[in-house]
Amino acid sequence: MSEPLTAPASGDATVDFSHAWGSELRATFALAWPLIVAQLAQNLLFTTDVVLMGWLGPKYLAAGTLAGAFLMPFQLTGIGIVGAVAPLVAQARGRRDIKAVRRVVRQGFWVAILVATLLVPIVLSIRPIYLALGQDPEVTALAESYMFAGFWMLYPVLGTMVVRSFLSAFAATRVILVVTVMGVIVNALVAYTLIFGHFGLPLLELRGAALATGFVNLFMFLALTAYALTHRKLKRFHILVRFWKPDWRRFAEILRVGMPIGLTVAAEVGLFSVAAILMGRIGTDETAAHAVALQLASTAFMVPLGLGMAATVRVGLAFGAGDAEGIRKAGWVALAMGMGFMAVTCTLFLAMPQQLVSIFLDPGIAGNANAVALAATYLAVAGLFQLADGAQVVAAHALRGLSDTRTPMWLAFFGYWVVGLPTAYLLGFVLDWRGIGVWIGLATGLAFVAVLLVTRFALRERLGLLRHLVG
Template identity: 40%
Template structure:
């Protein structure tokens, strides 16, 4: 029991600031959604569609560059500072290489939405959001790289400070640019996107400044020879990161496709979907932070050749995440109307349909909270073992073969509508959680026997 408590404390010391940073970063999207609500439920539908597209692409590419945390954690366990510097440089170069084609995709996503049968008004609003925020994409990915490196070096608290400060700046920027205060023009939905873009760049520069000025980190000589491409390291990052990004793509893609199907069902289901999804995304950030810490802890223990400690570093966070997400699920179940009131004026008759729809979706979200938390933390534990390919195939099977197919059957054949789509999501996450937890158990036992 003492070893479990010791690992729990070590995990929480790293996970709390990372989870706080994830929450704060998600709070940027949350604040954007709340302020979209001030422009009306129609703006939430269209602007939220743009937000889902952007967030999905950021999540996928963040998964790819998160491979830096795996290699940096192992190098930290071995005490190899020079390799950590080189991993950092190659991670940033990878972020640059990936960002530019994705920015082109974001700029032209309105055409894709048209092909997917989305409402023209929703497409126009989505484009109003995507056109400005695409300029923040490189900063988002660069920040993800530096966050991975800093967490691997046990410098997670600064990430929290940077992101929390960024959220405050973003909210102020939203208000100023959205309504045209302090002499700025009133940009409406586009103002929200421009404020987020500026926030991402400021957070990136703050992280760079910290890494260059902090006395303990100066010995790493970060960013020295940053333009030098090292194919072996870059290849390792891509080889390990692509399956991680693939897993994130299959999960995030499932939610994004669900958003498109909601848009097909109508503006009311789409607006309700975005409210429920944004709420779930907020609570999900805590197990994401725990997952990042789990990857680091497992990787560090493997670097120290201590598989028993690595096993504990994997299972303790899974238990912590399950307890937390169970509590969040109860809140969703007991207080759905209060949650929806954060986004819309529930007393306005024109919002009644969206409010009731969102409440029904939150009921489903309450049920899959625990599965969502377990699967992301188990995935983090597997990344600490550099096991990334099999989890990607698990995602294909669970998210799409089980979750999406079941959701479509319930939605269109049994006429459950959006509730059916969300029930499918819950089932897909449950299957993923079970398989990934079993796989970590299997692999860590092999480490112990070897």
């Protein structure tokens, strides 16, 4: 069954590719900017928790950081898996197939429930794993209390990603921004109340932080789902109708497309986790400088990430509509925008590293001098790192719009773990370039992956990635 589709009142997002570069740029920007700001707001959720846990004391902050470091790789992997809903819904919309949209979203919820259920026993094993790795028993016990209070957040987190993917495919990205900003405010209020026991509630400390994070993710899931079910141009998809009815073909398709995405995310997160461990072996100042430079780079990364999400939708729409020229325009416009922004941040990192580092480390304190100098040096490398990181994330997302995820996964594994990590170790420890060597290794791995993924998108027709075009 096929019916004509129209877009919601969130920008001009009808399934129409004029094949004009300016039109594509405007469409991509309209789709991407709320996603970019929403990603930045999402970072504030974690930042708020870090500040509040810091008020409890160093021991609690360390425990909360350990819990987050353990949970985040699994959570991001799950988000990557269910993120396959975005290109599949976009392709169905491009084909003007309402039934396929509904079934993909419904099975996306099924996959989210399955993945969260499989991850729960893993994240609840935090204490024996950390003790085996030699972590402090008291801090580990506190980290475990956080996890046992908040493990259930995996369900609304992954469910939210399914709804976000559906909304993004129909250009309803402004509501994602509004709900995420509301989530930041709700999280700050609830976390403050539960952590410190205000307004007659018990003092829950780290358990309060975990419960607040779970509640805010549940709030965002319910708010976005309510919007999808009641918006006049979205409710006709009836995404929850016959929820319990299986569609095993689409269930398997989500896993087929999504598993490589999740594993790619895990590979990249793992690379940076190992890099942090390597920096820890070098010294405390190096570790602090690494954290500062990485925070600045990660903040800038939110922009090409949002553009990449938009590229997935735009490329997916054109792919579903059988429009090869639309695919070309959508992919290259997003890449140009991502690289253009990262060229600006590269210039800033190279031109004013001391000023940027001083946001996090006070250069007026004598004890900070070495860490500040190191962070400024790492930031210079991060400037070049920016260009590669922006290119690889946008190219990877553009390929996802074509449901091309397996080969990019292997390219990412090879680039990160066979090229990047060994280079970081060789330069940092064998040649004794220390922290700068580790950062050059990270940049090398990202650049290698960026070249391969951009080349793969450029050669998409020769590689047979468009052989399933409809139309």
